[in-house]
Amino acid sequence: MSDLLASDLITPDAGESPLLNQGSVSILKAAPIARLSFRAREASLKAAGSVFGAALPTTPLACETAVKRAALWMGPDEWTLLAPEEDLKEVFEGIEAKLGDEPHALVDISERSEAVIVSGEKAVWLLNTGIFIDFSLDAFPVGTVTRTIFHKSPVMVWRTGSDTFVVEAWVSFMDYVAGLLVQSAQELEAA
Amino acid sequence: MLLIYCPYCQVERAETEFHCGGEAHIARPADPSKASDEDWVEFLYMRTNTKGIAAERWRHNNGCGRFFNAVRDTVSDKFLKFYKAGEPMPDLEAIAKEAGK
Amino acid sequence: MSQPFRTEKGGRIDRAEQLSFTFDGEEMHGHKGDTLASALLANGVHLVGRSFKYHRPRGIISAGSEEPNALVGVYRHGDQTPNLRATQVELYQGLEAISQNRFPSLGFDIGAVNDSLSRFFPAGFYYKTFMWPKSFWDRVYEPIIRAAAGLGKPPKNPDQDSYGNIYAHCDVLIVGSGPTGLAAALAAAETGAKVILCDEQAEFGGTLLSETSASIDGKEPADWVTETIAKLSAMDNVTLLTRTTAYGYFAHNFIALAERVTEHVSKPDPKLPRERLWQVRAKEVVIAAGSIERPMVFPENDRPGILLAEAGRTYLNRYGVKVGHKVLVATACDTAWQAAFDLADHGVEVAAIADMREAPPENLVSIANARGIRVESGCVVTGTLGRKRVKAALLGRLMTSGQVASAGQIECDALLMSGGWTPTVSLYSQSRGKVVWDAEKGAYVPGKSVQNERSAGAAKGLYGLQASLEDGYAAGEEAAKAATGKSAKVTYAASTGGDAGSGGTLGAIPHDRNASTVKAFVDYQNDVTAKDVKLAVREGMQSIEHIKRYTTTGMATDQGRLSNMNALQIASGALQRPMTEVGLTTFRQPYTPTTFGLFAGVARGDFFDPVRKTPSHEWVVKNGGVFEDVGQWKRTWYFPKNGEDMHAAVARECKTVRDSVGLFDASTLGKIEVVGPDAAEFLERMYTNPWKKLAPGRCRYGLLLNDAGYITDDGVIGRLADDRFHVTTTTGGAPSVFSTMEDYLQTEWPDLDVWITSTTEQYAVAAVQGPKAREVIAPFIEGIDLSADAFPHMSVKEGTFCGVPCRLFRISFTGELGFEINVPRRHGKMMWETLAKEIEKYDGTTYGTESMHVLRAEKGYIIVGQDTDGTVTPQDAGMTWAIGKKKLDFVGKRGLERPDMIADNRKQFVGLLTKDPKVKLEEGAQITAAGNPATGTPAEGHVTSSYYSPALDRNIALAVVKNGHALEGKTLYVPMPDGSIPVEVTGTVFYDKEGARINV
């Protein structure tokens, strides 16, 4: 797992048993994490990145990771900043202090979503049962992060390894998303 | 299901990620109090409903969330141009000519 | 065990594996590799159904998905799936099939009386007969038509199978795996392009599987297929899909494929889906869908035992089945001759080859002569005999005058016919391409490509094995090049045999019979005859689109793939206009009938739609709460106690809130955090109310309009800091309010330094309402002085609840002292359970959305979307107090000044009290000025909300009424079926009009 992006940040929830665990694909609930929505104009990005610890990528759909930090491009003026739960206050206050009156918006969205880790050689196949994106490595390389739609639920998909994806959904959608992923994977167990 | 290019994400995605917002380049009058009743009705309700090459608004609502504009042939559904919000309306006639319309 | 029409040897069936099956309860046998159709034919069964209108006996006519007659029901999980084509149903052990459109049995059918009464069932019959009176449609005509006609019967039970879905992207999608498709796949795959090859049949190979008189690279065609498929399946860049129909070609090269995963399996693994929908985005598409043979339109061309010639050949060579013991071949082209030769070579007596051409090719005639087959040239079939199976055919000689002279009768137990070939342009047509008439080929062929596709081989009218292979390779190469820019050197296979052949005919075959009594079928499934098409023209139909709808020709499950060209030719003759001017109907999706299960996919049962739950959900379930659906959310409707019904529960809940305290889950309310130096300016522009002077720590009710001036949403907005607001929206309005705000921010005011973030799911929200609310929350709140002076109505502060951070609002939607506590979502369960326990000390209650509605109605608070309908202005709603009078602009301000918006006679929001307090009005009921208005009198307005009010112990209602504000004290009426209900117009506040209870 060490070749995965942000493996010190995105970890399976120790208290939970896997939602699905079979040879070709597994679905694990990810442990809680601090998530911050950061909105600003270009002039503020450098400062924000330096105090956060990971640069804020300006390439669409890209991410930047550092030790226990990840900055995900969500839109041209929108980033999701990830850090361990216990660092929430420090990160929040650090950025606020550094940017001061410079126009920006920082909002705690840690509790808004939950994540599952979908991995295995059939991970791409499984995601494609509900997501209309070409996940071939050429079209969607490791590190790519995007919001999209899984069947009828908005989700965020972040490729952290060639066979590993973080799938995030707003909490009230997660039963639907994880439930359908598990159901769709059933046929892989067929004889 | 249409295939739509988001000029912010710089990728093509399925239509299910987007929402169409109707005719593009209808600016809200800067000072509405100066607009006549007729102007305001025009702004609120009147649309050209083009059969052919038209500029329309789209939002990548299940993606980056940005509004952008696209030139589409409403007969064939072919997209001829995508551009960011705030950029001027392209020359539709030139685009039509180039597309052999 | 006996299969009297099975050949001694040959075919692709597994003769070692015998399978038993039943058809209409009769047990029969076949082999692995059979279709239901081939197995039935092996058993000598041709009669498989009754026709739609005349209930005429019908037999298997084709060997493919275009089959119009052999529609059967097949049992699965104890229920039958109707309208499956026996030609596509693969045989498995224990298969149970039934015929359709017959009553009481296939052999004896009462509906067949329609056939002898057929002069009463001409084209346009339904339109003519069942016209009047209109009221007869529902109760008389439609039930009769439905009972007598219809294709099959729908299954009775819920579908027990599951259906899968997969989204796929590829460089080249190839539809069809005959010689053209396989060659295209080889060529495209060789370049490294990502290729998907699909075929609707159980095996790849198409016509090559029944081609025994040709060779490719010196091999039997079927062996070349096996080798080719082995080669393709070893390549990582190739996906091979059998039993997969490309049924829809949509915009931007989006193609839908239906894969039948377990349809052919006797005992399917329940973990596998029955079918899978492939939603494919292909950079390039190669349509190698081949062509299909045309029936000949001669009288009585529909008897069981009459098949297309190539179908007869396919049953023989691929399935080892003889369609008869004595077979007549009637043709207008060369290809059918090969069927006669193959049959003769298998020892089947060929009664004759009747070719309508004056001089069929000499080489064919000499081959026939060598086999001792009687050849009749310039000869047509003018009729057939036999009721449930053809037993003889009438022959006629074509005279130079154009007349037909009888040429005697010939006995046969099967008749193979070929009117020539029609390219399958369905997918091309679906891709919005326009077909063009190719006079030389006598066919419509694909014209210019509109999307990134190319038709190849027989699908574009190019026939002959070698030509098909070469065109396939070229199409594969070109498609791969266009998709990826790459090319590769591919060696083309060389073939012998499978020559293109010539000939073909369109339209009705001339005959010497009584034209007014004989039936020559154009569209078998819909029972449309040549006569019907002519009648439609006589009755004024000019365009083929009209003729199609009037006669229903081409409206069968094959969409006219068999019938269109013959119908066109007949129409063109009747209209005396060239065929190209008559037009061609458009082929639409789906190519073949497609199940609803496939379309629904996973969107059934628990996964029909996301079911969104709040953190109190588990507690509510455990405590017997009743839920209602509010959009995707499950919200608690009411909490019945000790067997209470809804009315009693709601009355108790409302009373308890007013007397003591109630707890309500408000988590679903939309929440948007508005942050940035221009936050107040932004809200100032969005909402009607003023925001700039609102002090941090204070809240205000916000009213949102659209630019037309109509109310679209509302909610309380709290200012947390100079540059940070916590906005709430209605539950249902959350996504649209967010999107509208983004729209104005991004496209109208991009210069504003403010950003919005949805925090709906960041927080769980508990509303504590009632005189005891403060006491209930006080033990758990820290960091906030809850006293009325320090924390008055419409305040917001951050503190902690049981040690976790919270945002506390003092607001009320009940008219009582109230608080709403926001905690991080994961603590929502803890908060709910803590408060639910605490309220017990005050004999408090949890309450649901119904009581919430009653309590707010007693106070006259609107619910956007219930009391407003998109045409209500703040003035109409009596809410001018919410408009910032000094503001120069806000969304909707200019709209409100339009003459119509300030005109007299607008519907205004009022209260209604029924004269009889026990009478409850119906929401949506119309309101009139007179007690018994004349029919057609426009209503003055309608009831928007109506409840029993426990606080007033009477029924109350809210309504919109024309000029309602001026009508206070007046009497209006609500006419209902049982009589008019008199009501008094009142103000909208029914309870605590001074608002004293809120400020304690």
Ligand SMILES: [Zn+2]
């Ligand atoms: Zn985008």
